[in-house]
Amino acid sequence: MRVALFVACFDDAVFPATGKAVTALLERLGHEVRYPPGQTCCGQVHWTTGYHREAADLARGFTAAFEGHEVVVTPSASCAAAVRDAYPRIARAARDPGLARAAEGVAVYELTEFLVDVLGVVDVGAYFPHRVTYHPTCQSARTLGVADRPLRLLRAVKGLELAELPAAEECCGFGGAFAMKNADVSVAMVADKVRHVRETGADVVCAVDNSCLAHIGGALSRLRGGVRAMHLAEILAGTEER
Template identity: 60%
Template sequence: MRTTKVYLVWSDHSALLWSDHSPARLEYPMRIALFATCLADALFPESATSTVRLLERLGHEVVFPPKQTCCGQMHVNTGYQAEALPLVRHHVEAFERGPSWDVAVAPSGSCVGSVRHQHAMVARRYGDESLATRAEEVASRTYELSELLVDVLGVTDVGAYYPHRVTYHPTCHSLRMLRVADKPLQLLRAVRGMTLIELPAAESCCGFGGTFALKNSETSTAMLADKMGNVLSTGAEVCSAGDSSCLMHIGGGLSRLRSGVRTVHLAEILASTEKIGSNA
């Protein structure tokens, strides 16, 4: 029998009853902390700014814990767990000591997966039970964007308009670690003006996997070729996903083919309201 943890989370204005099994759907404006991620900060800021614009349009307040930095996922996945421990501690402290918040959101399934599945594990491996408990509390309120919208806010139609042919690549971490299932597709199906085209073999990996693409470049390239072939077979103008890392990998391949197919983060599509496809 599954045991469901319940947390009482205090914000500036109310208390929320929380469950890690079936998140409560919340009706009033929330205070949402943006977990921006390294890739958004360094390479793809549009995924973060679009997340903020979308949530504010839905009536919520977005705050930014200013001390946040890398969550340590790359270190853990590459075998450097001891080196990841200070990053885990820093992430927890950044979100504990920053502005108060009800939930946190990241435009990345892989980074949220790291916070949920790796942070407490790393802390316990090196004997810091106090940090592990604190990491679990932060993780219990941290969501990938589609999870937050559908499971917590109870929204599938966010009022977006995006008049393009789009196919969607469900990323490995979002599917296999977070189990977001079809939540991104629920959101995309409600976007006005958009034609959503099913991606063949959608659940197959694009071949990125962080350093996997470097250490196993031939295998990664073969996997990418399969993914690009499936994307091109749809006739879509845009390939979307919830992780900028996968979009970087797929987009690089499509660019080298001079395919004309663009890669656009899920958050950018959901934030779009202009008939010309602008995110303004």
């Protein structure tokens, strides 16, 4: 299968290893990965902070960049949620039926959805000999409803010991602009999240959104507790040969 990769601007700028991991994983599973060079930001932050005209412009750019691609895969659950959930509202707000039609024509999947639901794969041949806990990000759980797909993939990783995260459903406090506009509340929320992560005794905390992992990982690094934050894709890309 030919797959178009949407890396997401945050990952592209700050966490390039994630996009490389998705590519390595999908190619290992026998698929051709293409990276449309016209992709930029999906417009999620602009939409949620009230810059609706700018969000519509970015949505038009996104749909143009991925036009003609049967399947689009992204390691960013929040960006997948923006395209699937917010684009219809962006199009209505912009009174742009053409954008609405273009958005309907783009099939965007978060990585774990694509692996489990489209490819029907749970064991991707990964090897990761570490104790890992999983944080379900708000957009992945509440908007996309990825449910236990990431956990099913993690349980199939050779050498991995999965530790249940207490109060897993609680937000880490990032929330995009929320962390900047409500810094005190955000810090209190991530302090709770980090406490729960450390309670698991995990070496690694993973998720399907690097934005949340940056928030959690930053708090963990300041505690110097030895727990790494890592995108799920990087775990699934691991093999015994690495």
